[in-house]
Amino acid sequence: EVQLVQSGAEVKKPGESLKISCKGSGYSFTNHWIGWVRQMPGKGLEWMGIIYPSDSDTRYSPSFQGQVTISADMSITTAYLQWSSLRASDTAVYYCTARTGTYISWGQGALVTVSS
Amino acid sequence: EIVLTQSPGTLSLSPGERATLSCRASQSVSSNYLAWYQQKPGQAPRLVIYGVSTRATGIPDKFSGSGSGTDFTLTINRLEPEDSAVYYCQQYGGSPWTFGQGTKVEIK
Numbered sequence: 303e304v305q306l307v308q309s310g311a312e313v314k315k316p317g318e319s320l321k322i323s324c325k326g327s328g329y330s331f332t333n334h335w336i337g338w339v340r341q342m343p344g345k346g347l348e349w350m351g352i353i354y355p356s357d358s359d360t361r362y363s364p365s366f367q368g369q370v371t372i373s374a375d376m377s378i379t380t381a382y383l384q385w386s387s388l389r390a391s392d393t394a395v396y397y398c399t400a401r402t403g404t405y406i407s408w409g410q411g412a413l414v415t416v417s418s
Numbered sequence: 419e420i421v422l423t424q425s426p427g428t429l430s431l432s433p434g435e436r437a438t439l440s441c442r443a444s445q446s447v448s449s450n451y452l453a454w455y456q457q458k459p460g461q462a463p464r465l466v467i468y469g470v471s472t473r474a475t476g477i478p479d480k481f482s483g484s485g486s487g488t489d490f491t492l493t494i495n496r497l498e499p500e501d502s503a504v505y506y507c508q509q510y511g512g513s514p515w516t517f518g519q520g521t522k523v524e525i526k
Contacts, residue, residue: 337515347455347463347506347517361513364419397462401510404469406453411462 304328306336306398306409313415314388321384324398324409331379332356336400338372338383341411343393350396353381388416420445420509424518432526437494439521441507446487451511454483454492456503457520463506467492499525 309323326336337352351362355374362372371384381398393416398409421444429437441452450470455463465474467483470490480495494501502525507518 339517346504346520347508349508349515349517352513352515363514395462401451404450404472406465406468406508406510408463408465 304400304402304405304407306400306407308396308398308409308412311413311415313417315418316388316390316416318388318416319384319386320388320414321382322396322412322414324381324383326379326381326400329400329402331374332376334400334402336374336381336398337361338370338381339397339399339408340366341395341397342391350383352401355381388414390416390418392416419514420447420512420516422507422509422516422518424505424507424521426521427519428522428524430524430526431497433497433499435497437492437497437501437523439492439494439505439507439523441485441490441492441518443488443490443509447490447509448511450486451509452483452485452490453508453510455506455508456501457506458503466505494523497523497525501525 305327307325335352338350340348350366353360353372374381395411397411423442425440452470454467457463471483482493504520506520
């Protein structure tokens, strides 16, 4: 069974950096796309980007290109979403998601709150 | 980028009725990578349908997905109060993967 387990909720101040994680298990992590989805309070789902761990091929939505960094560590089957300087507008729930064949799995979500 | 347009925006139906939700893509969705999610307030999205028509684990057979190319449909038979939610479609074939804006299903 595919499982994606995300790191916990975070509370940060504007300008701080952050890296959240998503550990995959139950499938071949190296050979399947894994990525991130944002959901701002009261809003819809926004796809941010994906990474193919075996060669680190990374694709970003134009809306998020340059705003975040997606990475993966195959040795611990974990994907990451990183910010170098958070803004209040980054406050949202972030989900990781992985495609295995036509099946798509989701993590439980991580609430990131950015407030001074 | 494949743009997904869902209609209607809101669907208000009575218990026992059938809901038909539409998801139209701006270009063909590759390899049947089309999914539907149900999201209730305060909860994570729940996968309902993947691969256009395959029900996810634990999803009752009152939910069905169909379509191909650019036109896809989620049908919910025998509506019950617990089906009240926002439903999103997603294509996860071509990058960027994209979501529709959602259809809110209300049970009268």
